[in-house]
Amino acid sequence: MAIRVERAFGPAVEGEALVSEEGFSPRYDLDRWTGVITKPGHKLEGASIKDKVCFFPTAKGGIAAGWAFYDIKWKKIAPKAFIFGVTNPVMVQGAVFAGITITEGWNPRAPEVVKSGDWVRVDPSRRTIELLRGA
Amino acid sequence: MDLSAEERAMLAGARGEAVRRAIAYQIEVGDFWGARRFVPVTNVHMMGDIEVMGDGGLQFLREEVSLGARCAVATTTNARCIDFAHCRRLGQDEIEAGKEKELIACLQQMNVITTDTCINYQTVYQPHLGEHVAWGDTGTVIYANSVFGARSNFESGPAALAAGLTGRTPEYGFHLDEHRRGSFTVRLDAALDDLADWGAVGKLVGEAHQNYFAVPVFHGYRGTPTADELKHLGAALASYGSMGMFHFVGVTPEAPTIEAAMGGKAAAESVVIKESDIESVYAGYGLGDGDARLVVFSGPQQSLLEMKRLAELFDGRRVKDGSSCFVTTNGAVLAQARKLGYAGKLEDAGVTLLEGVCFYILQNLSPMRIANGWSNMVSNSAKIVNIIGAHRFNTILRRTAECVEIACSGVLR
Numbered sequence: 148m149a150i151r152v153e154r155a156f157g158p159a160v161e162g163e164a165l166v167s168e169e170g171f172s173p174r175y176d177l178d179r180w181t182g183v184i185t186k187p188g189h190k191l192e193g194a195s196i197k198d199k200v201c202f203f204p205t206a207k208g209g210i211a212a213g214w215a216f217y218d219i220k221w222k223k224i225a226p227k228a229f230i231f232g233v234t235n236p237v238m239v240q241g242a243v244f245a246g247i248t249i250t251e252g253w254n255p256r257a258p259e260v261v262k263s264g265d266w267v268r269v270d271p272s273r274r275t276i277e278l279l280r281g282a
Numbered sequence: 283m284d285l286s287a288e289e290r291a292m293l294a295g296a297r298g299e300a301v302r303r304a305i306a307y308q309i310e311v312g313d314f315w316g317a318r319r320f321v322p323v324t325n326v327h328m329m330g331d332i333e334v335m336g337d338g339g340l341q342f343l344r345e346e347v348s349l350g351a352r353c354a355v356a357t358t359t360n361a362r363c364i365d366f367a368h369c370r371r372l373g374q375d376e377i378e379a380g381k382e383k384e385l386i387a388c389l390q391q392m393n394v395i396t397t398d399t400c401i402n403y404q405t406v407y408q409p410h411l412g413e414h415v416a417w418g419d420t421g422t423v424i425y426a427n428s429v430f431g432a433r434s435n436f437e438s439g440p441a442a443l444a445a446g447l448t449g450r451t452p453e454y455g456f457h458l459d460e461h462r463r464g465s466f467t468v469r470l471d472a473a474l475d476d477l478a479d480w481g482a483v484g485k486l487v488g489e490a491h492q493n494y495f496a497v498p499v500f501h502g503y504r505g506t507p508t509a510d511e512l513k514h515l516g517a518a519l520a521s522y523g524s525m526g527m528f529h530f531v532g533v534t535p536e537a538p539t540i541e542a543a544m545g546g547k548a549a550a551e552s553v554v555i556k557e558s559d560i561e562s563v564y565a566g567y568g569l570g571d572g573d574a575r576l577v578v579f580s581g582p583q584q585s586l587l588e589m590k591r592l593a594e595l596f597d598g599r600r601v602k603d604g605s606s607c608f609v610t611t612n613g614a615v616l617a618q619a620r621k622l623g624y625a626g627k628l629e630d631a632g633v634t635l636l637e638g639v640c641f642y643i644l645q646n647l648s649p650m651r652i653a654n655g656w657s658n659m660v661s662n663s664a665k666i667v668n669i670i671g672a673h674r675f676n677t678i679l680r681r682t683a684e685c686v687e688i689a690c691s692g693v694l695r
Contacts, residue, residue: 156314170492170524175669179336186671205492206524209669210360210418211334211643213438221338235494235524236315236455237418240441243310251314 153252155271162200162227170205173215182224204232216241300351304444312452320450326357327417328442333363343388353446358397361640398638399612416445420520427527431535463545464499476681481664482563484518501531518664570676574694580610580641581666593624595686601632602692
């Protein structure tokens with residue numbers, strides 16, 4: 148099963164999926180020292196993004212996120228990739244600066260075919276995400 | 283992207299390694315968004331401090347300095363994380379403060395003007411209609427696009443710095459006419475008497491339309507919004523909705539009429555904001571354990587007029603023993619507020635005035651919250667009550683005078 152993405156940057160990566168029904172900001176939602184989502188009430192509160200392929204429907208806020216991706220990469224708590232339904236320039240600028248794979252747009256809608264714990268491969272050059280095996 | 287001869291030369295290293303890296307990075311970002319070319323920018327506003335950048339970001343700046351990086355256009359800085367005069371009292375980390383000083387020195391060596399303000403649009407530079415700039419934070423961008431009719435995307439720290447070095451930015455998003463047209467309308471059928479009410483509008487509209495490219499068109503308001511009101515509206519829209527632009531019919535330059543603001547498009551949706559909607563925003567905040575010991579006026583920094591109003595509200599009163607009230611502003615506003623006696627009145631009331639910072643990005647904020655036993659944070663800024671959650675505050679939006687009352691009484695309602 149493959150998902151087509153509209154825009155993509157970065158190297159091809161494989162990893163465990165972390166699928167959110169809620170949008171994301173590394174500033175609003177994330178503890179940038181542990182890589183754990185700590186915003187009270189976030190739908191992934193308590194989950195770690197480290198080494199995951201993170202699926203988020205939207206991006207939230209915030210200019211400070213641009214440095215935050217580089218910061219979490221430096222601290223070795225970065226995810227393998229950010230897969231957004233809809234994103235904003237800050238997420239892209241931040242991911243490109245940090246060398247983290249990022250994509251936007253999905254067909255079909257990723258949360259309908261991928262769930263947290265699945266193993267997926269993201270290939271920006273082919274603009275596809277493949278589900279390699281289920282959780 | 284189609285590159286000019288000058289841009290090709292930059293990419294070949296003709297202006298040094300720092301510029302080569304910057305333009306190569308900008309091309310990657312531009313390619314992602316399908317930008318066809320660069321546009322020159324006249325002004326850059328960048329976020330850069332040790333709290334947001336971390337050690338990796340500081341190391342990057344050291345390298346940039348060693349490569350001789352120098353900004354080619356006027357480049358100013360956003361609010362930062364440490365006011366050195368208050369660093370120790372706030373329990374901020376001395377090692378991090380040392381890094382922050384080094385970081386500031388690096389930026390200054392790169393020809394960056396360290397204004398340390400998120401209200402550059404009120405105090406430093408006001409671009410004109412159609413002027414291309416490269417700004418961040420989000421509140422500055424939405425103000426530039428909407429109120430001035432200038433053109434900027436959200437430019438995060440590394441992207442803004444790259445724009446400062448190359449003097450240009452990829453042409454996508456709000457640099458293009460097609461993205462500046464309204465996408466839905468919002469009729470304002472409410473009095474909106476307080477800055478917090480304007481933030482509440484931003485929350486209602488932004489939360490329901492989380493999309494950078496969604497452009498609301500406000501109309502029907504029976505008064506004339508002030509600059510501070512538009513600032514709180516924009517900051518909240520950008521924060522809750524990740525939005526970069528709005529129109530306000532009869533107020534903003536690209537919106538003489540609804541039709542002009544929509545650019546011939548049909549509105550995808552027509553929203554109405556009523557008085558009851560605003561009240562429901564305030565009613566929606568849980569009071570947690572009732573802790574009322576932290577009141578913050580920040581995010582965005584206060585303008586001189588906001589400082590005056592706060593000085594009037596706090597005049598002759600005292601922040602309750604055991605409570606803390608913080609006001610953040612920039613150096614220029616604070617200097618004038620001192621001269622005019624506003625700062626003195628606030629300090630006499632026990633308010634802490636922080637210069638050049640935003641409360642939200644204060645270095646060591648989570649440990650500060652724990653050390654003080656704060657559980658709630660009360661503010662009149664819809665933006666800051668949205669963005670501070672990762673530090674595990676329960677946040678509560680209240681109108682300005684109510685915030686002052688809570689600070690002085692220690693009672694949360």
